Amino acid sequence: MAKTNNFDKQSGTVASHKKPASRTRNVLCICFGFCYNLASRLVLHLTPHSLTVSPFAHIISVAFILTMIFLSLLAVIVVPIVIACSPQSRTAQQLPDNETFSRQNGTKWHIQYVGNIEFTGPMAEHKLGGDKCRSSFLGGRHIWNCGDMMCSPDIDTCGFAMGPAFYGTKNVSVIDAVAHSNVGAYELALPWHGDPKPVAPQSQYGMDTSNIAAINDTTGIAYVWEITRGGPDGSFVDQGAGIVAVTLGKTQPIAKRLGPLLTGPESVQLGLFATLRSKGYIYNYNQQGPFGNIIVGRVKANDAAFDARKYEYLLFSADGDATPVWRRGIPAARDATRYGMRTAEIGGRFACSQYGSVFWSSYFQRYILMCNLYLDYSFFYLAERPWGPWTRAYMVLSGDSGWNGYGISAHPGWSSKPNELYFSQGPNGPLNMFKLTFEY
Numbered sequence: 001m002a003k004t005n006n007f008d009k010q011s012g013t014v015a016s017h018k019k020p021a022s023r024t025r026n027v028l029c030i031c032f033g034f035c036y037n038l039a040s041r042l043v044l045h046l047t048p049h050s051l052t053v054s055p056f057a058h059i060i061s062v063a064f065i066l067t068m069i070f071l072s073l074l075a076v077i078v079v080p081i082v083i084a085c086s087p088q089s090r091t092a093q094q095l096p097d098n099e100t101f102s103r104q105n106g107t108k109w110h111i112q113y114v115g116n117i118e119f120t121g122p123m124a125e126h127k128l129g130g131d132k133c134r135s136s137f138l139g140g141r142h143i144w145n146c147g148d149m150m151c152s153p154d155i156d157t158c159g160f161a162m163g164p165a166f167y168g169t170k171n172v173s174v175i176d177a178v179a180h181s182n183v184g185a186y187e188l189a190l191p192w193h194g195d196p197k198p199v200a201p202q203s204q205y206g207m208d209t210s211n212i213a214a215i216n217d218t219t220g221i222a223y224v225w226e227i228t229r230g231g232p233d234g235s236f237v238d239q240g241a242g243i244v245a246v247t248l249g250k251t252q253p254i255a256k257r258l259g260p261l262l263t264g265p266e267s268v269q270l271g272l273f274a275t276l277r278s279k280g281y282i283y284n285y286n287q288q289g290p291f292g293n294i295i296v297g298r299v300k301a302n303d304a305a306f307d308a309r310k311y312e313y314l315l316f317s318a319d320g321d322a323t324p325v326w327r328r329g330i331p332a333a334r335d336a337t338r339y340g341m342r343t344a345e346i347g348g349r350f351a352c353s354q355y356g357s358v359f360w361s362s363y364f365q366r367y368i369l370m371c372n373l374y375l376d377y378s379f380f381y382l383a384e385r386p387w388g389p390w391t392r393a394y395m396v397l398s399g400d401s402g403w404n405g406y407g408i409s410a411h412p413g414w415s416s417k418p419n420e421l422y423f424s425q426g427p428n429g430p431l432n433m434f435k436l437t438f439e440y
Contacts, residue, residue, distance in 0.1 A: 017284050025069055026371030089124035090366030092358050093419075093440040095382065098392045102381050107213045110124035110437045111396055111404075114173065114422070116430040119166075123158045126151035128183060129429045132355055132407025135168060136212035138220045138246065140170025142413055144175050145209055145222070148354075149183050159184040163209035163224070170244035172414035172422045173433045179251035189224045189244045192257040196239060210271035211357075211409075212253070213282045215299070219306050220246040223271035223284055226261060241330070243306055262308040267340075268295060268331050274358040274369075276386055277301055283386045285369075289336030292349035294369075296387050297330065314387050320348065321365070343381060343390040351393045354377050357388065357410035358381060363418040363438060370423060371406040378425060396436060403432060 017206050095101055097190040105111070108247040112347040130149035135142060145165040151158035164186035169174045180186060189207040198204060210223040222244050229236035241263045244255035254285040255438045271284035273294060275351070281298045282305055288295055297313040331339055342348045356371035369390060373379065376399035381390040397403050406427035414422050 001367065013400070018067065035189065056124050079382055086391060091111050091385055092107065092440065093363055095364070095391075095394065095440060098394050101394050102214065108439050110439075112435045112437070114433050116432055117173050117175060119175050119177040120169075121176070123151055123177055123183040125181060125432070126157050128158065128177065129426075131422060131426050131428060133431055134211035134355075134357070134409045135411045135413060136412045138212055138253075139217050141247075141248055141249050141253075144155075144168055145253070146190050146209060147208065147302075147407065148156075151183070158182055161187045162206045163188050165209075165255070167252060172411055173224060186252055188246075188253060188255045189242075190255070190257070191221065191226065192242075194260055195226065196228075198228035198230065199235060199237070200229040201235065202237055203230035204228070208269075208272055209244075210275045210284065213277040215277075215282075215301055215305070218247060222246055222255060222270075222271075222283065223275065225269045225272060238402070240264045241267055243269040243270070259305060262306075265334050266334075268333050268336055269271055271298065272331070273354075273356050273371075276358045276367075278360065278367075278386050278426060281386075284356070285356070287350075287353045287356075288333065290349065292345075292347075292351060292353065293340040294350050294371075295331070295336060295339040298326070313339050314341060316348070317342060318348065320344070320389050331361075341388040341390060343388065344392045350381070350390070352377070355407045357423070359410055359412050359416075359423075361412075368421075370408050370410050372408050372425065374406040375399065375406055375427065377434040378403075378405040378408055378423075397434070407431075 003357045015284050019231050020026045046220055060072050060424060069251035096104070118124065128149060128151050129183070131147040133144050133146040135144050137143070143165060145163060146169070148162060149164050149236050150160045159182040161183045166186055170177055177186070187345045195205070206227045206229045207224045212220040212222045224242045224244060226239040226242055228239060240261040242257060242261040246253050248253050248254070268288050271286060271287045273285040273287050275285070276283045282301045283296055283298045285294055285296050289295065293316070295313060299305050299311045306329055311330050312328045315325045315327055315333055316337075316339055317325070331403060339348070343350055345351055350371065350374045352371035352438055354372050356369060358367060358369045361368045362383055365385055365386060369381045369383070371379055378397040379392060379393040381396050383390040397405055404427065405425045408423060408425040411424065413423040419438045423436065424431045424433045
């Protein structure tokens with residue numbers, strides 16, 4: 001027969017599970033009896049002696065008084081406790097205009113170079129590097145996916161990968177690459193079996209990839225732009241935009257194409273500037289069309305992401321106060337000028353291009369967009385919504401400081417305080433890591 005009691009070896013006594021329940025029941029009964037007796041006395045006291053109260057009316061009166069007592073206790077005791085214990089909303093920190101901000105470097109905000117991104121494992125000694133490395137967070141793991149990675153001095157040292165992905169570590173500047181000695185083994189997105197085969201002189205596929213946006217705790221998505229390449233003349237052929245489902249493998253993230261590309265080569269690219277999960281949507285950003293034009297599309301953060309018909313894109317408006325207009329469908333590249341987000345810059349476009357990051361800042365209670373201009377400037381913008389309108393650019397680095405900017409990527413997952421932000425940028429070699437600290 002199974003034992004029903006717990007034996008305390010140190011005291012040698014048997015502790016029954018029934019006694020605590022009995023004590024709790026007794027306490028509740030005593031409290032209820034006290035309240036019932038009090039309510040009964042109040043009913044008798046308030047009832048004129050000349051009237052006779054029936055048992056049913058007496059019970060109704062007692063129940064009413066008990067309800068009033070309960071509500072009074074709730075209002076006097078419980079409600080103040082709930083209010084006092086409720087988390088306070090964070091106050092949004094405000095920035096001055098961008099010119100004042102620049103003059104406050106070193107007083108109200110600080111930027112610090114904290115070192116270069118490093119890789120563990122056999123490729124570390126060969127100085128693995130590339131154009132960019134973005135970070136994401138999925139299922140409790142930091143994920144890095146990088147671009148055009150190879151070791152020094154050439155491709156024969158540890159291979160080449162256009163879009164490898166790795167796991168992060170507790171250190172924002174250290175990436176886990178222990179599992180393989182060839183960077184090609186970390187390639188994240190691979191072609192689907194039904195994709196068009198490369199045609200000479202092209203001989204292989206290439207995938208430029210976005211950062212990863214979470215669908216749930218175990219699965220995320222990333223966007224790709226597929227090309228065929230490998231010809232001796234260096235040419236390539238665009239194939240189109242696709243999407244991969246990303247899960248957590250043992251040594252690295254695993255991506256899987258679930259079907260054909262979302263679009264052909266005539267469409268805009270998806271998410272290569274940045275992706276963002278926010279309030280039930282996945283937003284994808286891309287720099288396309290006229291200079292400084294960053295377009296944004298969105299789709300529900302579920303299986304709809306794998307259906308090109310479910311996407312909608314923001315039309316560009318000359319009026320910064322106009323109601324946002326979203327148009328269903330993924331635009332053709334030739335129509336990119338009709339789409340895009342607006343800023344407070346002259347002309348409404350961004351003063352930057354290339355790759356970037358978009359994320360939520362609890363410190364500013366705003367979304368932040370980071371990007372580079374050429375190889376000389378690093379900026380960020382603020383907005384209340386993922387699609388803007390955005391502020392004017394706040395510059396944090398320039399070529400005059402000795403740091404070239406390309407492929408900038410923010411890494412908020414490693415910030416220990418709301419007013420701190422890590423970001424990295426290239427290009428073509430060691431990726432430099434910086435730390436921004438705001439004191440507004």
